Amino acid sequence: IKTLQREGIAILFVSHKLNEVLEISEKITIMRNGRNVTDGNTAGFDRASLVKHMTGREINETNAAIVPQAGNGSVPLLQAENLSCRGRFADVSFSLAAGEIIGITGLLGSGRTELALSLFGIRPADAGTISIEGRPAEIRSVQDAVRHGIGYVPEDRLIEGLFLERSIGSNIVAGTLRRLTRRGLINRAAVGAQIRQWTENLHINTPSTELPVKSLSGGNQQRVVLAKWLAINPKILIMNGPTVGVDVGSKAEIHQIIRDLARQGIGVIIISDDLPELLQNCCRILVMRKGRVLEELPTEGLSEADLTHRLSATAPAPASGTPAHSGQRKQVRPS
DSSP states (O other), X not given: OHHHHHTTOOOOOOOSOHHHHHHHOSEEEEEETTEEEEEEEGGGOOHHHHHHHHHXXXXXXXXXXXXXXXXXXXXXXEEEEEEEETTTEEEEEEEEOTTOEEEEEESTTSSHHHHHHHHTTXXXXXXXXXXXXXXXXXXXXXXXXXXXXXXXXXXXXXXXXXXTTSBHHHHHTTTTTTTTEETTEEOHHHHHHHHHHHXXXXXXXXXXXXXXXXXXXXXXXXXHHHHXXXXXXXXXXXXXXXXXTOOHHXXXXXXXXXXXXXXXXXXXXXXXXXXXXXXXXXXXEEEEETTEEEEEEEOTTOOHHHHHHHHHSOOOOOOOSSOSSOOOOEEOOOO
């Protein structure tokens, strides 16, 4: 973009990635509900003022990671030991406590999404073990994962997370229809109650749940995906890019939903390359590169600059399916 600008080309940069807007632009126009709210030179704005103008309210973006109440001797909710999937990742080990939010990040090709798909049974690991609440868990399919209380919010909701032509309500109950059916007949009253419950609980903004889900904004669509998985009463929720393609107001609300879930005892795994999102919500962050977990970083005292440096640091050779070392990683206190 800077090169094009130097060549005399005018650039209209439309985005809700605020750090990029502040870095790239010289002037900013902020719109809300189809109207121009304010405009001016970029020097007159900071991130907080952009957020306030975009949403019409103050939004706290400070770190608010949930510290689980479980004692040190408690059995982890989820324990992964030396998980490997040939050509995708190797020797991945970590734990997740009830009520804890942990993050997994890495550059393109790091294996973070492949790890999520393995935990959810879409691409099962070919080595290593998974335990849930101290008991071995064999996860070879999505059905296995759901039976063990694992939900998965996918990276691309439009392709993987929603039935776009179906109604909002149909999407909400898609994962629980068997439970809402008796002797081959759908219990319409129970279906309606579940749709109302999650529409209200997650503040899904729609005039009618009979409308197609494709009619919703990105933030409301993401709430529908969340509702579908929360309806199964999960113990563990894996969220891959939980706020991709949503505006800053919806992003803050989804973050609050995630924290509320953790307070209820659900273990949450956030997979993201949005570093502020990870720092604001997670207790610990696993940094992956070329299929391996290189570091496990507590977020207390960790800055975005520190995390960026860790991500860009040199890494060992990619995983080949056969561990090149014992799989141990550094557990680092931030400097």
